[in-house]
Amino acid sequence: xxGHGYPAAALAGTAVLIxxxxxxxxxxxxxxAEPGDADAAVIALMDTGPYATAQGHPFGAVGDDAQGQSxxxxxxxxxxxxxxxxxDDAIRQFPAVIDTAITGPVATPQMMRANAxxxxxxxxxxxxxxxxxxxxxxxxxxxxxxxxxxxxxxxxLFPDPGAAAAAAAxxxxxxxxxxxxxxxxxxxxxxxxxxLAETYDLPDGIARVDSFTARGPYVLYxxxxxxxxxxxxxxxxxVDLTLTTQxxxxxxxxxxxRSALPDLPLDPTGLLMAQTLWAPDNSAPFIAGMWQxxxxxxxxxxxxTATALFNTAGVDAVGQRLTTVYQAANADxxxxxxxxxSDQLAALESVKPVDGVPGLPGARCFERExxxxxxxxxATWQRVAWHFKCVARADRWAYTAYSADPADARxxxxxxxxxxxxx
Numbered sequence: 001x002x003g004h005g006y007p008a009a010a011l012a013g014t015a016v017l018i019x020x021x022x023x024x025x026x027x028x029x030x031x032x033a034e035p036g037d038a039d040a041a042v043i044a045l046m047d048t049g050p051y052a053t054a055q056g057h058p059f060g061a062v063g064d065d066a067q068g069q070s071x072x073x074x075x076x077x078x079x080x081x082x083x084x085x086x087x088d089d090a091i092r093q094f095p096a097v098i099d100t101a102i103t104g105p106v107a108t109p110q111m112m113r114a115n116a117x118x119x120x121x122x123x124x125x126x127x128x129x130x131x132x133x134x135x136x137x138x139x140x141x142x143x144x145x146x147x148x149x150x151x152x153x154x155x156x157l158f159p160d161p162g163a164a165a166a167a168a169a170x171x172x173x174x175x176x177x178x179x180x181x182x183x184x185x186x187x188x189x190x191x192x193x194x195x196l197a198e199t200y201d202l203p204d205g206i207a208r209v210d211s212f213t214a215r216g217p218y219v220l221y222x223x224x225x226x227x228x229x230x231x232x233x234x235x236x237x238x239v240d241l242t243l244t245t246q247x248x249x250x251x252x253x254x255x256x257x258r259s260a261l262p263d264l265p266l267d268p269t270g271l272l273m274a275q276t277l278w279a280p281d282n283s284a285p286f287i288a289g290m291w292q293x294x295x296x297x298x299x300x301x302x303x304x305t306a307t308a309l310f311n312t313a314g315v316d317a318v319g320q321r322l323t324t325v326y327q328a329a330n331a332d333x334x335x336x337x338x339x340x341x342s343d344q345l346a347a348l349e350s351v352k353p354v355d356g357v358p359g360l361p362g363a364r365c366f367e368r369e370x371x372x373x374x375x376x377x378x379a380t381w382q383r384v385a386w387h388f389k390c391v392a393r394a395d396r397w398a399y400t401a402y403s404a405d406p407a408d409a410r411x412x413x414x415x416x417x418x419x420x421x422x423x
Contacts, residue, residue: 046359051411078135078294082249109131119175146229149224164219199236279322283379302344338393348368
């Protein structure tokens with residue numbers, strides 16, 4: 001029921017990589033809740049529906065799958081991609097649900113085109129210069145902010161500095177004009193004079209600045225939009241600040257040697273992916289896979305709050321398959337995550353608490369009363385515009401589950417608990 005109508009290029013990402021490794025086996029026991037714990041589970045009361053209740057096989061290396069290698073490298077790049085909220089903490093909201101896939105791996109030029117990361121003919125330019133991998137992230141300011149603004153930041157990896165320099169120059173030269181808007185005018189960026197940036201004057205007093213910069217083997221792309229406002233943010237300043245930070249961040253990254261790409265592990269933790277619940281048909285959002293905490297912030301509802309939460313809870317890895325599992329330092333850290341996420345969900349407009357999960361008193365569930373997507377919508381979109389969502393924990397792991405069906409969401413929560421608890 002999930003993922004039908006999903007973009008083909010997205011399905012060719014990590015969700016496919018994990019599909020062949022999901023056969024359930026007998027679980028490895030981990031510590032369950034203590035009998036006196038307020039969240040103590042009663043397995044006999046749980047309904048797990050069609051879902052596995054024991055962990056799957058641990059994952060190995062990606063091997064010779066070229067696209068799989070690029071997906072895993074994109075996951076690594078995500079950890080070194082500056083989030084829009086780092087340039088301006090008001091720019092933290094998700095864009096429209098149709099633009100959800102703009103944030104995520106850009107493993108191939110085909111994925112760049114399918115997910116509308118960059119417009120035609122730029123994916124062809126990336127392909128011509130042998131793009132290896134990349135990552136894109138986008139956010140907007142909220143309606144409560146006095147000056148609407150948005151920012152996209154993209155990091156693309158090429159085989160060598162020469163290929164990146166040629167790609168950046170050609171992308172800047174071939175970037176298409178915006179419909180109904182005068183051609184862009186060259187805009188120098190003080191912090192990065194080598195950037196190829198242009199400003200576009202959009203209707204209603206909105207300025208947009210697009211910038212392409214070669215940095216070693218990378219092409220760095222930013223697109224910032226701001227509305228005119230008294231003492232408000234300037235689009236060029238926003239892009240320049242993002243680019244200055246991004247240059248420093250990407251200099252810290254070490255790309256995987258081409259010869260070592262087949263050795264990239266599907267699960268660097270060794271076990272968390274095998275413990276993260278999968279759908280019977282293996283459908284999943286295109287961001288499925290293992291993530292480091294900083295890389296996962298690109299997918300959080302509120303990345304600013306999540307940054308502090310992850311630090312406090314000691315989150316060291318996040319697994320995404322059908323559910324999302326957060327590996328915290330200990331049970332207290334997992335409880336902090338459940339409390340914070342529950343408060344966030346309860347505060348959302350048109351969201352209300354609903355009955356929890358039989359057999360798991362600590363689980364908390366919510367229903368979105370407006371603008372929820374049906375089960376026929378792509379899994380990537382449903383994950384953001386969910387109808388029902390639950391939050392729960394098992395020892396040091398907190399996790400979330402979503403579904404268009406409340407019974408299904410509760411079955412996921414029950415199955416995920418049993419996998420993590422080894423019961």
